[in-house]
Amino acid sequence: MKIILIGFMGVGKSTVGNNLAEVLHKPFIDLDSMIEEHTGQSIPNFFSKVGEGSFRTIEANLLTKALQMEEVVISTGGGVVETRQCVDILRKSGGLVIWLNGTFSTVTDRLLNTVVDRPLLSGKPLPDFFNLWKRRQNIYADTANFEVITDHKNITEISNEIIQHMDHPTKFDTLRSQIDSFDNATLQQLAARMTVVDQVALIKKNHKIPVLQTARMANMRQRLNKAFVGKLSNELIEEYMTFVTGAAISREEQQI
Numbered sequence: 001m002k003i004i005l006i007g008f009m010g011v012g013k014s015t016v017g018n019n020l021a022e023v024l025h026k027p028f029i030d031l032d033s034m035i036e037e038h039t040g041q042s043i044p045n046f047f048s049k050v051g052e053g054s055f056r057t058i059e060a061n062l063l064t065k066a067l068q069m070e071e072v073v074i075s076t077g078g079g080v081v082e083t084r085q086c087v088d089i090l091r092k093s094g095g096l097v098i099w100l101n102g103t104f105s106t107v108t109d110r111l112l113n114t115v116v117d118r119p120l121l122s123g124k125p126l127p128d129f130f131n132l133w134k135r136r137q138n139i140y141a142d143t144a145n146f147e148v149i150t151d152h153k154n155i156t157e158i159s160n161e162i163i164q165h166m167d168h169p170t171k172f173d174t175l176r177s178q179i180d181s182f183d184n185a186t187l188q189q190l191a192a193r194m195t196v197v198d199q200v201a202l203i204k205k206n207h208k209i210p211v212l213q214t215a216r217m218a219n220m221r222q223r224l225n226k227a228f229v230g231k232l233s234n235e236l237i238e239e240y241m242t243f244v245t246g247a248a249i250s251r252e253e254q255q256i
């Protein structure tokens with residue numbers, strides 16, 4: 001089986017591809033690295049020297065070459081969907097084309113923390129970069145057989161999701177992929193909340209302030225009920241508050 005990863009720059013195609021190939025015992029091809037080997041130049045150098053048009057032609061040729069392998073994991077460059085030619089090659093590849101999708105804030109966050117130079121990023125005003133991301137979303141969706149949400153997930157989680165569903169991926173799996181991402185985000189927020197709770201506990205301890213602040217709790221419940229009216233039921237908010245404040249209080253009490 002051929003597995004081809006597409007998606008915007010910074011979404012993790014190369015890292016996930018490498019990991020997937022290792023776990024599945026398949027060879028791994030990074031299309032950008034293949035282009036660098038073929039041209040003997042780094043992507044930014046080659047890109048600025050020959051321009052996007054010639055870059056895309058080489059990209060299409062090398063994609064065709066990479067797809068000659070039967071058992072392979074291929075990670076592509078984010079702009080592989082920019083040409084009709086590459087989109088057609090991908091659609092006719094007989095492989096599983098997986099779209100690694102991430103929100104604009106996830107990808108920019110990752111790109112800001114990476115050392116790899118992206119020619120289409122450097123010097124671009126943020127609104128233009130956002131428009132590029134947005135415009136490509138539809139093309140990735142139309143080209144892929146399966147969409148995996150990468151936000152708030154690590155490489156292993158993303159690879160595992162792919163492996164779990166690669167034989168019969170459905171829209172249902174993508175929705176669950178989204179739910180997993182929300183769960184991770186919620187728990188990451190909860191962990192961050194608890195570190196602030198620890199700081200509050202310390203201040204309460206030093207100033208002999210009671211752990212339980214009943215009026216503040218009632219206020220918070222009221223505010224949340226109002227803010228989420230029509231989206232979350234009062235019961236759910238109540239349960240959430242009981243759970244989260246309960247956890248915080250026992251954490252604070254442990255420290256006092």
Ligand code: S3P
Pocket residue numbers: 007008009010013032043047076077078079080118119120
């Ligand atoms: C490009 C993305 C890059 C690389 C080239 C063009 C793009 O790959 O192919 O700079 O048009 O989005 P990554 O997605 O690996 O950054």
